[in-house]
Amino acid sequence: MSGRADEREAVPPETAAGAEPAPAPGRAPLAVAPGPLRVDDAELAACVSCGLCLPHCPTWRVTGAELLSPRGRIAAMRAVQWGGAELDGTFVRAMDTCVQCRGCEPACPSGVPFGRLMEGTREALAFGAGRGRGAYQPWWRRLGYEVLGRHRLLLAGSTALAVAQRLRLVPERVDRSLPRLSLRRPRLRRSNVTGEPVWLFTGCVMDAWQRDVHVATIAVLEAAGARVRLPGDPGCCGALHAHAGLRAGAERLARRVIAALPGDDPVLVSSAGCGAALKDYGHLLGTPEAERFARRVLDVHEWLAARADRLPPPVRPLAGPVAVQDPCHLRHVQRAHPSVRAVLAPYATLVELDDEGLCCGAGGTYSALQPDLAAGIRARKLEAIGRTGAAVVASANPGCALHLAAAGVDARHPMTLVAEAAGLPG
Amino acid sequence: MAQRYREPVTPPGPSTAAADPLVADLRRALAPDRVRTEDLELALYGRDASGIDAGGRAAVVCLPETTEEVAACVRAARAHGRPFVARGAGTGLAGGAVPVGEPVVIVTTRMTRILEVDPDERVAWVQPGVLNLDLTRHLATWDLHFAPDPSSQQACTIGGNVANNSGGPHCLRDGVTSAHVVALEVVLPDGSVTVLGALDPEPGGYDLRGAFVGSEGCLGIATRVAVRLTPNPPAVRTLLADFASVEDAAATVSAVIAAGIVPAALEMMDARITAAVEDYVGAGYPRDAAAVLLVELDGLPAGVEAHAAEVVRLATAHGARAVRVAADDAERALLWKGRKSAFGAVARILPDYYLHDTVVPRTRLVEVLRRVYQIAERHDLVVVNVFHAGDGNLHPLLLFDRRVPGVMDRVHAAGEEIVAASLEAGGVLSGEHGIGLEKKAYMDRLFGPDDLDAQARLREAFDPDGAANPDKVLPAGARCGDLQRAPEGAWI
Amino acid sequence: MTGTLDGFAAEVGPAEPVTVVGGRTQWSVGGAPAEDVREVRAPAGIVAHEPAELTVRVRAGTTVAELDAALAEHGQMVPLDPPDPERATVGGVLAVGRSGIRRLGRGPVRDCLLEARYVSAEGRVVKAGGPTVKNVSGFDLCRLLVGSLGTLGLLAEVVVRVSPRPAASRWLQAAGADPFALRRRLLGASSILWDGATTWVLLEGHPADVDAESAVVTSVAGGAAAVAEVAGPPPLPAGGRLSARPSALRDLRTGDHAGFVAEVGVGVVHTTAPVPPPPLAGPRELHRRIKAVFDPTGRLNPGRSVVTA
Ligand SMILES: Cc1cc2nc3c(=O)[nH]c(=O)nc-3n(C[C@H](O)[C@H](O)[C@H](O)COP(=O)(O)OP(=O)(O)OC[C@H]3O[C@@H](n4cnc5c(N)ncnc54)[C@H](O)[C@@H]3O)c2cc1C
Numbered sequence A: 001m002s003g004r005a006d007e008r009e010a011v012p013p014e015t016a017a018g019a020e021p022a023p024a025p026g027r028a029p030l031a032v033a034p035g036p037l038r039v040d041d042a043e044l045a046a047c048v049s050c051g052l053c054l055p056h057c058p059t060w061r062v063t064g065a066e067l068l069s070p071r072g073r074i075a076a077m078r079a080v081q082w083g084g085a086e087l088d089g090t091f092v093r094a095m096d097t098c099v100q101c102r103g104c105e106p107a108c109p110s111g112v113p114f115g116r117l118m119e120g121t122r123e124a125l126a127f128g129a130g131r132g133r134g135a136y137q138p139w140w141r142r143l144g145y146e147v148l149g150r151h152r153l154l155l156a157g158s159t160a161l162a163v164a165q166r167l168r169l170v171p172e173r174v175d176r177s178l179p180r181l182s183l184r185r186p187r188l189r190r191s192n193v194t195g196e197p198v199w200l201f202t203g204c205v206m207d208a209w210q211r212d213v214h215v216a217t218i219a220v221l222e223a224a225g226a227r228v229r230l231p232g233d234p235g236c237c238g239a240l241h242a243h244a245g246l247r248a249g250a251e252r253l254a255r256r257v258i259a260a261l262p263g264d265d266p267v268l269v270s271s272a273g274c275g276a277a278l279k280d281y282g283h284l285l286g287t288p289e290a291e292r293f294a295r296r297v298l299d300v301h302e303w304l305a306a307r308a309d310r311l312p313p314p315v316r317p318l319a320g321p322v323a324v325q326d327p328c329h330l331r332h333v334q335r336a337h338p339s340v341r342a343v344l345a346p347y348a349t350l351v352e353l354d355d356e357g358l359c360c361g362a363g364g365t366y367s368a369l370q371p372d373l374a375a376g377i378r379a380r381k382l383e384a385i386g387r388t389g390a391a392v393v394a395s396a397n398p399g400c401a402l403h404l405a406a407a408g409v410d411a412r413h414p415m416t417l418v419a420e421a422a423g424l425p426g
Numbered sequence B: 001m002a003q004r005y006r007e008p009v010t011p012p013g014p015s016t017a018a019a020d021p022l023v024a025d026l027r028r029a030l031a032p033d034r035v036r037t038e039d040l041e042l043a044l045y046g047r048d049a050s051g052i053d054a055g056g057r058a059a060v061v062c063l064p065e066t067t068e069e070v071a072a073c074v075r076a077a078r079a080h081g082r083p084f085v086a087r088g089a090g091t092g093l094a095g096g097a098v099p100v101g102e103p104v105v106i107v108t109t110r111m112t113r114i115l116e117v118d119p120d121e122r123v124a125w126v127q128p129g130v131l132n133l134d135l136t137r138h139l140a141t142w143d144l145h146f147a148p149d150p151s152s153q154q155a156c157t158i159g160g161n162v163a164n165n166s167g168g169p170h171c172l173r174d175g176v177t178s179a180h181v182v183a184l185e186v187v188l189p190d191g192s193v194t195v196l197g198a199l200d201p202e203p204g205g206y207d208l209r210g211a212f213v214g215s216e217g218c219l220g221i222a223t224r225v226a227v228r229l230t231p232n233p234p235a236v237r238t239l240l241a242d243f244a245s246v247e248d249a250a251a252t253v254s255a256v257i258a259a260g261i262v263p264a265a266l267e268m269m270d271a272r273i274t275a276a277v278e279d280y281v282g283a284g285y286p287r288d289a290a291a292v293l294l295v296e297l298d299g300l301p302a303g304v305e306a307h308a309a310e311v312v313r314l315a316t317a318h319g320a321r322a323v324r325v326a327a328d329d330a331e332r333a334l335l336w337k338g339r340k341s342a343f344g345a346v347a348r349i350l351p352d353y354y355l356h357d358t359v360v361p362r363t364r365l366v367e368v369l370r371r372v373y374q375i376a377e378r379h380d381l382v383v384v385n386v387f388h389a390g391d392g393n394l395h396p397l398l399l400f401d402r403r404v405p406g407v408m409d410r411v412h413a414a415g416e417e418i419v420a421a422s423l424e425a426g427g428v429l430s431g432e433h434g435i436g437l438e439k440k441a442y443m444d445r446l447f448g449p450d451d452l453d454a455q456a457r458l459r460e461a462f463d464p465d466g467a468a469n470p471d472k473v474l475p476a477g478a479r480c481g482d483l484q485r486a487p488e489g490a491w492i
Numbered sequence C: 001m002t003g004t005l006d007g008f009a010a011e012v013g014p015a016e017p018v019t020v021v022g023g024r025t026q027w028s029v030g031g032a033p034a035e036d037v038r039e040v041r042a043p044a045g046i047v048a049h050e051p052a053e054l055t056v057r058v059r060a061g062t063t064v065a066e067l068d069a070a071l072a073e074h075g076q077m078v079p080l081d082p083p084d085p086e087r088a089t090v091g092g093v094l095a096v097g098r099s100g101i102r103r104l105g106r107g108p109v110r111d112c113l114l115e116a117r118y119v120s121a122e123g124r125v126v127k128a129g130g131p132t133v134k135n136v137s138g139f140d141l142c143r144l145l146v147g148s149l150g151t152l153g154l155l156a157e158v159v160v161r162v163s164p165r166p167a168a169s170r171w172l173q174a175a176g177a178d179p180f181a182l183r184r185r186l187l188g189a190s191s192i193l194w195d196g197a198t199t200w201v202l203l204e205g206h207p208a209d210v211d212a213e214s215a216v217v218t219s220v221a222g223g224a225a226a227v228a229e230v231a232g233p234p235p236l237p238a239g240g241r242l243s244a245r246p247s248a249l250r251d252l253r254t255g256d257h258a259g260f261v262a263e264v265g266v267g268v269v270h271t272t273a274p275v276p277p278p279p280l281a282g283p284r285e286l287h288r289r290i291k292a293v294f295d296p297t298g299r300l301n302p303g304r305s306v307v308t309a
């Protein structure tokens, strides 16, 4: 347990928790083809097989395999959906190896919504579309996702994991993908200064493993004139569930998050993956309420970049150059990566990676589920980082930071860097 | 360091492709996980960006990493009496990498090493799977680049560029791939490895390098390529001229060239695509223009300035409503973004397109364009034109939705008429995409039997058994008579 | 214009050895043709020149000087740059395939041939390539024909790519200027020649750019005193012709090969002493097969061969 209670706002009771919701009114019905996948036919048809997405796909970069490319995955989906091909192990592997980084989306001239196609495919797989072989998400994986939804459990588990890690109890396969976890978790404090009111979404994994980022974020936001409100226990954003095809779980969590962050104030997120998920609630739930909520969501850097003149002065600018690593869900999904540079620029000499935002391989649970492929993808990222000569890497997503740190990179959240350079408590 | 990722390997089973003894040989030559036999995977290598389905399929797919492995694949294929097909990124638009029958498909996407850069001699050795844009990015350190810049440059491989003799907007002045390849290491169809061309300027013998470039994988597989590197120009000017008629735009193109100016790039877009691009990316293109010209001049500063002024003058004299000169790199990038987003913009009009790639004499652009519009109208199809006007390389895009019954017939009929119109105007079948499967049947419209026979002889000299990428480029029966054997040493 | 393509084909005929004669300016490259072989001449004359196309269609027997004069009227030129343009023919220069000393700026001869109509060993007119500046329709036989010494087919008519003549062009002679430094620093040099001591540079382009690049030459040469504008390149030694990697030229010393002039950045070295021909690039057997498929009986230009080593 975390010991001391954080100063959080009360949570309105969760609505219809756990129950499978009736399809929301106004939500466009999927034009699902006769095939087994829950994907939109027209969206699946939009790919013209040009291949322009290939170089932006980390798994294609590492393997050179068409099957592990966006174009190949779409062709495989088509073979199953339209051609009656079997949902065999090869198909599952093609889908399972996708990091869901969505690097293929901005690269696609035809605007193929690959993320949606993949989520729909996984949704079908998760619930046993793989004929006779039962649910594709094994019980232990579902249990893992269940934990993410329960914040206190995760906090406890993380401490346990941290201890276990020290005691070398964690199997090597999992340990490789995790950095040393911090045992000390600073206490979060709601700000009481006056200023522009904003919510800070605290999330699950990030709150558990990188609480210092929240502390720094709050300090920076306050310095820039925000009055930061913290939700009670908003729980998990549901991104990992959606990626895994566990749609009902994702919807349930989304409703809980929305309930925990009422009003009209902007909802700021310092984890790119969560931010992308929150911004997608309108699409996920399809209700006007969810759409309204999604429009309130901003990555914390977006909010700060619009107020660059109010950023605290750099009292001790960072000595060496800082390489900016763009988390996929900030760059490819939210397309908000320029704001990180705008916010960091006063405090450090920034250098760019030359890999056009290719994924680092973290991908939520990916680095644990596909460790070899994730490590192969990361190796490319490490090379790109090496080419910049920077000793410090700024990454606005905890998953990426953890994944890079596990390979010995000094990866830090931009908010931590700003707080440090501005001499704020962090 | 990261443990290397390995793809799972299907064990040989009675009914699978893995049972083929050829597969066992290949697995001995390559790491077993780089010899693929699963049905789904084989099916994926049955197509490229052309969408052409030749009814064939890969017997087995190999992903070699070295020259020796490519040679081993070719030898194994030959030993088992199989043809083989080289494949890069599969962005080809003529079906060059599409298997016919059941060949061994040899994919170069794991041959991605830039082996050596010699900035002093301005030459680099690269493996064929290196992506065109990756190479140019890598060269930025030395202020150099690889000049051929196909619109697919982010994704296509140098090997594919070599095989298709690819071009791009900037090939108007700098020339196509052939002018930028000085030597090649190739695996010949008999599995032997040799180097064609050389790093010195006048190697002895026939220009086999030149014959290999553009041969669409029919003469062997390139395994290392020595590319010529071009210095980045110190000055660049990009202009966008807006015209009220296609005729005025085309007349400007001719006037610019006749004035002794060869721009680095000279691209034209017609009304429909200009508006579509503007709606899509908002690059500030005039939505109501009948045609726009995008002109890029680069080189030494004074010449660039003088030529830019002259282009502005000529465009205005030929009725341009406005000429916008990009003020800085950001505006330049924005103007190019418009041109390069053309394909994406098109996808937002209708989901499918069919792209033709004929070249016509520059002086007959207007006439052929007019015919292209008429042809499309007659077949009730939407056509947009975005093309390399500087070298007369047309890219009419026929837009359609393949789910509409019967539309493919109309698309093909219109395409055939467009090709015919281009040839009638003294043009050629393809400017940069190649012949592959797509235009094979049109070859006899451009070439007579003797001409085709000559091309078939070249192929025969390299590949007497026709094992390398069979059924591509040349129509069946291209080779006329049988060979008389030359007496050994008769001419040496 | 003299002669027609069909007339030329008829003259070549389907059998018996023939040798094609141009200006006899590079008669011994690849070995002198066998004696007592019937000589034929390609037709001559410019067929079509459309300045806005940047191409010219010309019969192979036309002299380079005649073609150049016609193009000059429109401010254009071809990258055919033989030592004796009054005698050298377009077909001959292409068949020999040697580029001139301006290769650095204008590119090699092999890149300029767009379409060729040649008479085959069977005595038929065959077309290779196409008339447009860009073309990938089929195998690139044009590249194979350039430098083939007429052993695969006899060029009758060609379409070559032309380019605008530069607005200004200036030869500078710079004693002691490091030619390799100039190669690195100049972007508008069409030729850099070096004899081990003196460097000659041809600058071409817009007058102001030529001035700016002249200043670069002066600074590399260490002062204006070391640089002089001259009328043209130095005389080239004609004893031999070496093909070397451009970087290998650094190892040349004054007096090597009894005197030399090297094309810096290109790698061709003109030597006073004879030098051995370049080694064969590519397998001998493949060369043999190519010759065999195009000229099964060996009747085209017997005695000459691209396989010299
Ligand atoms: C959106 C789009 C835009 C395009 N724009 C252009 C353009 O502007 N200009 C242009 O020229 N092309 C363009 N193309 C066509 C295509 O990208 C080029 O032809 C490219 O060079 C193909 O490269 P690839 O690696 O994808 O080759 P593939 O498609 O994989 O193969 C093409 C051919 O090359 C052969 N091949 C591949 N590798 C080798 C090798 N190592 N040795 C021997 N043969 C080999 C194959 O057998 C096949 O015949 C475009 C394509 C798309 C989809």
Ligand code: SF4
Residues within 6 Å of the ligand: A056, A057, A058, A059, A060, A068, A069, A070, A073, A097, A098, A099, A100, A101, A102, A103, A104, A105, A114, A359
């Ligand atoms: S989401 Fe990422 S890993 Fe998946 S196909 Fe797209 S680019 Fe590849």
Ligand code: SF4
Residues within 6 Å of the ligand: A046, A047, A048, A049, A050, A051, A052, A053, A054, A070, A071, A074, A104, A107, A108, A109, A110, A111, A112
């Ligand atoms: S870029 Fe888009 S259209 Fe092209 S292959 Fe990829 S997903 Fe398909």
